[in-house]
Structures are given as C-alpha cells and as structure tokens.
Amino acid sequence: MGIPRLYAEYAANVTIYVIDINDCPPVFSRELYETSVLVPTYKGVKVISVNATDADSGIFSQLMYSIIEGNIGEKFSINPKTGDITVQNTTQLRSRYELTVRASDGRFASTASVKINVKESKASRLKFTQSSYSATVQENSTEAKTIVVVTAIGNQINEPLFYHILNPDSRFKISPTSGVLSTTGIPFDRERQESFDVVIEVTEGYKPSVVAHIVVEVTVEDVNDNAPFFVNLPYYAVVKVDSEVGHVIRRVTAVDKDTGRNGEVHYYLKEHHEHFQIDPTGEISLKKKFELDTLNKEYLVTVVAKDGGDPAFSAEVTVPITVMSKAMPVFEKPFYSVEIPENIQLHSPVVHVQANSPEGLKVFYSIIDGDPFNQFTINFNTGVINVVALLDFESHPAYKLSIRATDSLTGAHADVFVDIIVEDINDNPPVFTEQSYTATLSEAFVVGTSVVQVSATDADSGTNRGISYQLVEENSESHDYFHIDSSTGLILTARTLDYEQIKQHKLLVRAIDGGMLPLSSDTVVTVD
Incomplete structure (x- = not known):
C-alpha cells in the first residue's frame, strides 16, 4: 500500500482440496442378473457375482451386499464384501428363484434382481475315470503343490476338455486344460477347518451343455502347532x-x-x-x-x-496346596475379588469373606497384610470388610488383602487373598501448566497466525483425563478475534488485528476434561 507500490516477485499458488462427503448412491452394473444352476449341486458352489460401484471415494465407496427378498428357505448366501452369491442349502431346490440384492454404502442403497434357474443335469457322455477323488494337504505349508489330477473321458475326437472349480477357494486352483488340482501356497489351518470338498466341473470344448461334476475330498493333515x-x-x-x-x-x-x-x-x-x-x-x-x-x-x-x-x-501351572488340620477353617471361596469406586462412602461394606470350622467352632477374622495405610477393617466376628479411610485411585489403584480366619479353640488358621480394584472417578480438574499466558503480536500479522499454545494436564485416568479447550465468551469482543484448536490448545488469529482500535486482548480459556460429569479450569491469555 506504499508509494510507490511494491509487488511480490512471484505469485502464490493456493491449492484448494475438496473434501469428499457421502452424496452418491451405489449403482449396480446391471438392473437384472440371470444365471442357471445345474443340480445336483453342492454347498459353496458359486452361482453368480453381482457388482455395484459408488462414485464417492475412500470409506464412502465401500459397499455391503445383502439379499433382502426372494431367498426362500435360505438356499443362497451372498458375500457381503465381494457380492459373490453361492449355494447355501441344496435340499429341495425350486426350479426358479428371483432374489433382490441390495448394495449399501452406509447412507445410500440400491437394489438389483437376480434370476436363478435350477436345471437337472442331463445324462452326459463325459465321465470321470474315478467315482470320487481324495487328497491330503499339510497344515501351515506355504508350498504350492499338486494334490490330485482329475481326468474325464468321453469327449469327441479333437474336442478339448476344460476344467474349473465350481466353489472357488483362494487356496486351490486347477489347470483348465489338464485337470491338475493344486494348492496356491496360502496355508491351511486344521484347527479352523479340517476338510474341504472341492467341486470340479468339466465341459467339452465350447459346448457348456456337455458337462460332468466330481467332488475332490481334501483332508488337512495336522501339524503340532498348538501348545496345551x-x-x-x-x-x-x-x-x-x-x-x-x-x-x-x-x-x-x-x-x-x-x-x-x-x-x-x-x-x-x-x-x-x-x-x-x-x-x-x-x-x-x-x-x-x-x-x-x-x-x-x-x-x-x-x-x-x-x-x-x-x-x-x-x-x-503352579498349584498351591495347603495342609490343614481337622480344626483348620475352610474359606467358602479360594479367593475373593471386588471393584469399588474411589469415592465410596466411608464405613461402606466392601466384601464378605466367610470361613467354616470343620469342628463347628467359632472363627475369628483379621487382616494380616496388604493394607499399608490402614484403610480397611474387618469385623472379627462376621468377616465383613469395610472402608474406613478415603481412597485415591491416583495414588493406590488396587489392594491385595491377606485375610486370616483363626479357629477360636485350637488357634489353627487359614488365609485367603481379597483383591480390591479401585475404580477411577473424575475427581481431578485439569490443571494448566502456567497460571497465565502472555503474547505480543504485530498488527500486520495475517489471519491464522499462531499466538500461543496453552496446555493442561489431568491426574485422572482413561477418558476422565482427556482434555478439550475452548474460548469463553465474556463482555468484550476479544474472543471474536481469535480461534483455539480444541484438541491442542493452540490459539490462532481469526481476524485482522488493529492496534489503533484495541491495544490489548484478554482471553479467558477453559480446559474441560472428558468425565461423565466434566470438570474444568480457566486461565487468562493476554495478547498485546
């Protein structure tokens, strides 16, 4: 603004990033999908794959698929992530199904129809050389190995045969022309699944009507990979x-x-x-x-x-074995545990321990260890433990009391542990690291300039110690000139400052913790 005016030598490039919001619905690649299933069929056989896309990005474009209508008798299932529809139940299949499938991005949803015709397999001239095949794979192995070769006969001369797996699994693959079934190197876990039925279909040449099916039973051999x-x-x-x-x-x-x-x-x-x-x-x-x-x-x-x-x-494992006499008291439980809030009222009962004398004699109770500040007492007749002094989670979050039951006649005694866990209560407000803050700024600084960072700590635990910051509105307009990052406490300029109009700003900053009944503290920031 001077005379003469001076200009920056280079212009500033300002890049504006447009943040995506979820405003686009999923769109299926087709409104109607149609396919056929030959019976007999098997659980896990893939029927068809539906696909939808979403023009949004990132998490807003992640879709969830489901079948919402037409799945009478739960005969089919859909993979919620991939959209693959597979056979779920092979008993009493109808000749035709019309499913309505849904794709949802969490806000918007679209539907499509899937028509499935169920057809009987016609007698085929193709036959496998065996009525069934079996194979074994070793658990945990990452080696891709051939496990069995399936062979079909009956094709016409010069007509090639093509093999494929009807119930795809990423752990198996088949050579389309040779019928070699092999593993892919993805390890098997016998403890999760100990056998697989791989359904293989063979077709003649390019005639999908000439088909035959066979099941390969694959057993996973156990490896000692689990400890007792x-x-x-x-x-x-x-x-x-x-x-x-x-x-x-x-x-x-x-x-x-x-x-x-x-x-x-x-x-x-x-x-x-x-x-x-x-x-x-x-x-x-x-x-x-x-x-x-x-x-x-x-x-x-x-x-x-x-x-x-x-x-x-x-x-x-270690097993403690205590040798007791006929008169030795026996506690009703091998150990006791209880959780209590740190602000529990004084003289409140905490837990009741009880021991019985085999001889039916009177038993007396006492605390012999684990109470360094004498915060608990036990009624020597009843075994009820009470709090008699204030508890503080921050200084002592847990106690392990050793309680003794003593036979009144013989003096024989038994001990038991009582674990007392103290739960944190939001009883500490945030504390600013400084009593007040000051900063000096030039009025020429641009909007968004960092002024000062305030910081507070909280002695509580968990969510009770989480802190957020805010500017508190007072009679003055100073808070309009500044902005505070609620999570970091960094104060920035929000408007252009004018020395001639206001020479000093006083901001009241509040730190609030994350308790259910939040506590707060204030500090003053002076900006000259």
Missing part, C-alpha cells in the same frame, strides 16, 4: 493332615487344539515331590502321609502338561 493350555484357572487346593495315601487332592485339566498324538496331553510334576504325585488324567493325589505337626503349611506344586508331538509343546 490349562483351563478353569486359577487352581487352589487343601488337604487334611491325616489324609490317606492315594487321596485325590485336586484335578488339573489342559487341552490341546491339535489332533491325534499332537493333541494328547500328558501330565507330570516339574520337580520330584515327597508328598504328591499326578496321574495321566491330571489328578494330583497324596503319595506319602504328612507328619501330624505339618499344619498350615503351603506347598507350591508345579504341574507340566506336554503334548505328544515331535517336537513337543508344553505348558505349566
């Missing part, structure tokens, strides 16, 4: 001090997803033990009687489960 794993964890056990040899203390169970020898599970103790043994079914029993003074002693017995594969896989 223990179920119904965790394990705890008690055994009376006067138990006889052979008494079954506890049974552990491990399962293996493999089959045959690979899935056979054998149990043994990791370390030789004087008092305990385990049999092939996983039953831990007493091998040698205890001395009568072996009271309240806990043994940690490690059990190994090993499969019969080569090489073999194994898993191990």
Whole structure:
C-alpha cells in the first residue's frame, strides 16, 4: 500500500482440496442378473457375482451386499464384501428363484434382481475315470503343490476338455486344460477347518451343455502347532493332615487344539515331590502321609502338561496346596475379588469373606497384610470388610488383602487373598501448566497466525483425563478475534488485528476434561 507500490516477485499458488462427503448412491452394473444352476449341486458352489460401484471415494465407496427378498428357505448366501452369491442349502431346490440384492454404502442403497434357474443335469457322455477323488494337504505349508489330477473321458475326437472349480477357494486352483488340482501356497489351518470338498466341473470344448461334476475330498493333515493350555484357572487346593495315601487332592485339566498324538496331553510334576504325585488324567493325589505337626503349611506344586508331538509343546501351572488340620477353617471361596469406586462412602461394606470350622467352632477374622495405610477393617466376628479411610485411585489403584480366619479353640488358621480394584472417578480438574499466558503480536500479522499454545494436564485416568479447550465468551469482543484448536490448545488469529482500535486482548480459556460429569479450569491469555 506504499508509494510507490511494491509487488511480490512471484505469485502464490493456493491449492484448494475438496473434501469428499457421502452424496452418491451405489449403482449396480446391471438392473437384472440371470444365471442357471445345474443340480445336483453342492454347498459353496458359486452361482453368480453381482457388482455395484459408488462414485464417492475412500470409506464412502465401500459397499455391503445383502439379499433382502426372494431367498426362500435360505438356499443362497451372498458375500457381503465381494457380492459373490453361492449355494447355501441344496435340499429341495425350486426350479426358479428371483432374489433382490441390495448394495449399501452406509447412507445410500440400491437394489438389483437376480434370476436363478435350477436345471437337472442331463445324462452326459463325459465321465470321470474315478467315482470320487481324495487328497491330503499339510497344515501351515506355504508350498504350492499338486494334490490330485482329475481326468474325464468321453469327449469327441479333437474336442478339448476344460476344467474349473465350481466353489472357488483362494487356496486351490486347477489347470483348465489338464485337470491338475493344486494348492496356491496360502496355508491351511486344521484347527479352523479340517476338510474341504472341492467341486470340479468339466465341459467339452465350447459346448457348456456337455458337462460332468466330481467332488475332490481334501483332508488337512495336522501339524503340532498348538501348545496345551490349562483351563478353569486359577487352581487352589487343601488337604487334611491325616489324609490317606492315594487321596485325590485336586484335578488339573489342559487341552490341546491339535489332533491325534499332537493333541494328547500328558501330565507330570516339574520337580520330584515327597508328598504328591499326578496321574495321566491330571489328578494330583497324596503319595506319602504328612507328619501330624505339618499344619498350615503351603506347598507350591508345579504341574507340566506336554503334548505328544515331535517336537513337543508344553505348558505349566503352579498349584498351591495347603495342609490343614481337622480344626483348620475352610474359606467358602479360594479367593475373593471386588471393584469399588474411589469415592465410596466411608464405613461402606466392601466384601464378605466367610470361613467354616470343620469342628463347628467359632472363627475369628483379621487382616494380616496388604493394607499399608490402614484403610480397611474387618469385623472379627462376621468377616465383613469395610472402608474406613478415603481412597485415591491416583495414588493406590488396587489392594491385595491377606485375610486370616483363626479357629477360636485350637488357634489353627487359614488365609485367603481379597483383591480390591479401585475404580477411577473424575475427581481431578485439569490443571494448566502456567497460571497465565502472555503474547505480543504485530498488527500486520495475517489471519491464522499462531499466538500461543496453552496446555493442561489431568491426574485422572482413561477418558476422565482427556482434555478439550475452548474460548469463553465474556463482555468484550476479544474472543471474536481469535480461534483455539480444541484438541491442542493452540490459539490462532481469526481476524485482522488493529492496534489503533484495541491495544490489548484478554482471553479467558477453559480446559474441560472428558468425565461423565466434566470438570474444568480457566486461565487468562493476554495478547498485546
């Protein structure tokens, strides 16, 4: 604007990107699809593929296909992603079906009709050399291998034969002219599917009416690729001090997803033990009687489960076994766990533990460990645990109390763990890293100039600690001149600044956390 006027040497190129919105419906390649299915047919045989396109981009052009009408008896199914329609149920097929298929992009949808004629296979001069074929593939193999060669006879001289798979699967391919069926190198997982029926059709030359079908049964051979794993964890056990040899203390169970020898599970103790043994079914029993003074002693017995594969896989688990006297109390549960909010009212009951004396004597309860700040008490008569001091998730999110039940007459006792998980409550407001912020700007700065970045933190966890920022409207018009990024706290100019009109702006910025009942804090930003 000076005199004389000066111009920029180069013009600025401004690129404007148009952001796509979902405003186009899907369009099928045809309004009507028509095809025929020859019976007998098989589950998984591909009937036809429908296709729709959407002029939108990205996620707005991803389509979902479904059959909405005409699928009487659920005879057909459609792949929701690819639009491939396959046979689902081969019993009592009608001679004609008219399906209505739908393609949806999540907002818009279109439909098309699919007419399927079901026809009987005519007697054909083509015959396969075998009435059925079988083959095996090895689990996990990534090698593409020939598994079987199917051969048809009966074609006229100089008429070639063409083979193709009616129920396509990306793991199989067939040579169209030789009938060589092979794998593609995509690995098989026997634990997901242990056999496949590959339906092969042969046609003579270019006469689709001269056809024959055959099924190749493909079995997946198992490989030892799964380790045993223990179920119904965790394990705890008690055994009376006067138990006889052979008494079954506890049974552990491990399962293996493999089959045959690979899935056979054998149990043994990791370390030789004087008092305990385990049999092939996983039953831990007493091998040698205890001395009568072996009271309240806990043994940690490690059990190994090993499969019969080569090489073999194994898993191990530790079973705590407590030796108890006739008078030793027995807790009703092997362990207790509970979740409580950090703002729970003082003197509220948390959990009730209960132990019974085999002799019917009175049992007293006490907390012996796991309460470093004395925040819990237990009623020594009833076993009810109460909160007696304020909890704070941020400083102590969990407690593992060790509770003891003591027989009133003999003094015999048993211990149990109580896991107390403290749930976070939104009890901390955001705190700005600075009490106030200042910035100085030239009035010549363009719109969109960064002014200052405010930042706050929150001591809560999860969504309660998520923070968003906003400018709070006050009597002044200053907030109209600025914009704040709600997620980062970066303040930018939104209008041209004028020193002569307003020499200083004071902005009130609020940080709000993500709690269900959100908490907030404010700070002042001064812009000169």
